[in-house]
Amino acid sequence: MTAEPSPQSPWQAATITRIEKRTPRVTSFWFRPSRPFAHLAGQHVDIRLTAPDGYQARRSYSIASAPETGGGVELAIERLDDGEVSPFFHDVAAVGDEIELRGPLGGHFIWEESDGGPILLVGGGSGVVPLMAMVRHRTLRNKAVPVALVFSARVWDEVIFRDELIGLDDRRDGFDLVLTLTREPARRPSDYSRRIDVRMMAQAVERLPKAPRLAYVCGSNAFVSAAADALIGAGVPAGLIRTERYGV
């Protein structure tokens, strides 16, 4: 074997600079990496926690902040009661802590201005996080791209980024928000109170000025399967649908 120069570790320390509760189960953490990086909307980072005995746990988290927001990244982390990393963030992590982070990662579930539009975003629960980065990127970068976001949550109080999303919707500048609550009545005239189905997806497509150039679906496996099938049922070609599944 030839000796190679040891490459710089892809892992780096990032400092938690701010923590903000978003919903009863989701909290946003802002990280300032020691080596700042540029990311694309939709990308994720890997987080690695190390116990004193050397045991490590790693998980991937999507970036919620737009690429234009300098100085760090926002991760919105949902508390999974049987998890080992998310409870650490919710119960232990504090501003000033250093956490090991690697990224940005991912080259498929991303949207760049050059990809064009219109785009149709479909998120379930914390699956909205990478879609939020796309919505924010579009708001800061190119409002000419029409975007519809269909966001499914169980109840009104679990709609992550709710005030910000409704504020963007109220601008009527080509961003359309559709909320669907699966366990509560709808609160706004444009919203639904049922699981995503073909008719809802067909109506979301009609909200766009022309057929979507790309559709992005993110959430649990069951959610993504149902939503992607509903999009295909509504006439969106399978080849235009990009999915990201939590795995479970």
Next chain:
Amino acid sequence: MVTRGFFSGRRPPSDTDARIPPGQYLEQGFPVLSAGPTPRVRTEDWSFTLKQGPKPLKKWNWAEFNALPQSKMTRDIHCVTAWTKFNTPWQGVMIDDILADAGIEPPTAYTLALSFDGYSTNVPTKDLVTGKAMVALLYEGKPITPDHGGPARLLVPHLYFWKSAKWVNGLQFTERDEPGFWELRGYHMYGDPWREQRYSSDP
């Protein structure tokens, strides 16, 4: 770097430590991950083709393929998203037996696995032969469900599981090591879980 306040974790039982590659955790379920919608491939539309570059070498339909000798493999599998699952039982046709039925030796050192949905992934040919890999048709004795890659998926259990292409419909022998779908999007060209070859920047 030790993380302040991180102690417990979900440590695997110590007798299983040696079976869990670095950075992985033990998963009891069978998570589903894929880049797009789940294609529903009907077995009457299914086919499997061996190709050298663009040139087809041999093609099987579902009945012909199922008539090939079948083998069982029970293996631990490792997903790049950090879960490891023990003892997954598969049945299918070893790549060795596919080549034997075609009456060929592997013509090149590299292979691209191809799928019905346009997915592809590269695997060195030597990692597919000599009992290392199969085209799986059954999982736990039953037809593989569409979300896990049915009717047929590649099984290369010693590499990260994105190399085990779902909805596989062919193997294409290539002169060079050509990156597939995820390999063009930042993931490692080889993907050995024991060397933690997750991303293209990993050694």
